[in-house]
Amino acid sequence: MDVTRREAILSALFGAGSIGLRALATGLPMSVLLNPRTSLAEACAMKEHAQYLIWATSGSGDPANANVPGTYDDPGIAHSLLPEMAPTPMTLSGKTYTAAKPWASLPQPVLDRTCFFHHTTLTNSHANEGKVLKLMGAVKRQEMLISLLAKNLAPCLSTVQVEPASISGEVITFGGRILPALTPVGLRDVFVSPKNPLSNLQALRDADLDRVHEILKQSGNSVQRSFLDRMATSKNELRNISDSLIGNLATIRANDLDGQITAAVSLIQMNVSPASVIFIPFGGDNHSDANLARESAQHVSGCAAIATLLQRLQTAKLQDKVTFVLMNVFGRTLNRPTRMGRDHLGNHHCTVITGKRIKGSVVGGVVKSGSDYAATPIDSKTGLPAMGMGADIPFGDTLGAVGKTIAAAVGLSSEVISDQITTGKVVTAALA
Helix, strand or coil: CCCHHHHHHHHHCCHHHHHHHHHHHHCCHHHHHHHHCCCCCCCCCCHHHEEEEEEECCCCCCCHHHCCCCCCCCCCCCCCCHHHHHHHHHHECCCCEEHHHHCCCCCCHHHCCEEEEEEEECCCHHHHHHHCCCCCHHHHHHHCHHHHHHHHHHHHHHCCCCCCCCCCCCCEECCECCCCCCCHHHHHHHHHHCCCHHHHHHHHHHHHHHHHHHHHHHHCCCHHHHHHHCCCHHHHHHHHHHHHHHHHHHHCCCCHHHHHHHHHHHHHHHCCCEEEEEEECCCCCCCCCCHHHHHHHHHHHHHHHHHHHHHHHHHHHCCEEEEEEEEEEEEECCCCCCCCCCEECCCCEEEEEEECCCCEEEEEEEEEEEEEEEEEEEEECCCEEEHHCCCCCCCHHHHHHHHHHHHHHHHHHHHHHHHHHHCCCCCCCHHH
């Protein structure tokens, strides 16, 4: 990698003056390093609940919706007959459901904090992925939901940048501009070298802590000094952080899914961005897919990738600080008895949400609609399908509802959610 490219990546990741690296080295918020005479605590009403996000999305319209819990009650819904996709019981919050074997095989601690949220995306066009990520206009100022969430989470998490980190190759926008793509291999090449920036963390730590201590000794108070001592990273902790990051990044071999997962977890460990975008295939645009073979194979690999991601977060002690979301542009047709592939279906999709503040659950469901199926209206308090007068989330508002529920799960206030997302309601039954 040439020096100019390397410096550009470092500047993008860590800001002017390597302030992000210095925050990583010291364990102190960037605001403290920039101005030690501040209160040493950024104002953030939702700081306690703020979560990082890892968001998987695809414009292919993968058939993940066809094999989740909630689609096995109606025998008219077609599923793969291959043994690796066998209908399998699974438990969510003490209630038994049926799903394809790969979903049911996720570790129980993962299922205990996973919601399968049935909804419409209001489109069946690949070209509308960006619009779906904007909740089809329900997010104010045509912002993508992930960008809205990142904008509100960044101050609470004290991340280097406000913008999401785009690792997947999918087009992600922030404030109307397309974000540059960051490749896992590019990230590896910056950090895994004899003169990598992580090798200088101890010197950065010592210099900044000495500087801040001197300032507070002269003009600080006992509360500020106590806060500094609690927040400051020890040398042993720092050495472990550096060794762990370099070791993890060195395992990246390609810009594939495993590389994306490693990069996403590492960016959180370095506190670069509040949100990262990756791509997990679950069958792709499978109009022609004999015996749903590709759908089956990618469900096995896709669910395994989710389990790997969550295991790596646990190893990094981030399992309670990160929420994972799988949301694509649309679902696929459910009524294909020949099992030779699936077409586009805008009336039904299932977003998968996993995190500390998520309750193991199935929200909404499916109902026969014309020649195929559609997502049902939802009761926001119970999360159950609700037809007629019992539904306070009508079919057309279910996309907004999943957006609001994700926003609540990652820590946005009810005031911000109500103001910034104009349709739907938070489904409280999905929240832990």
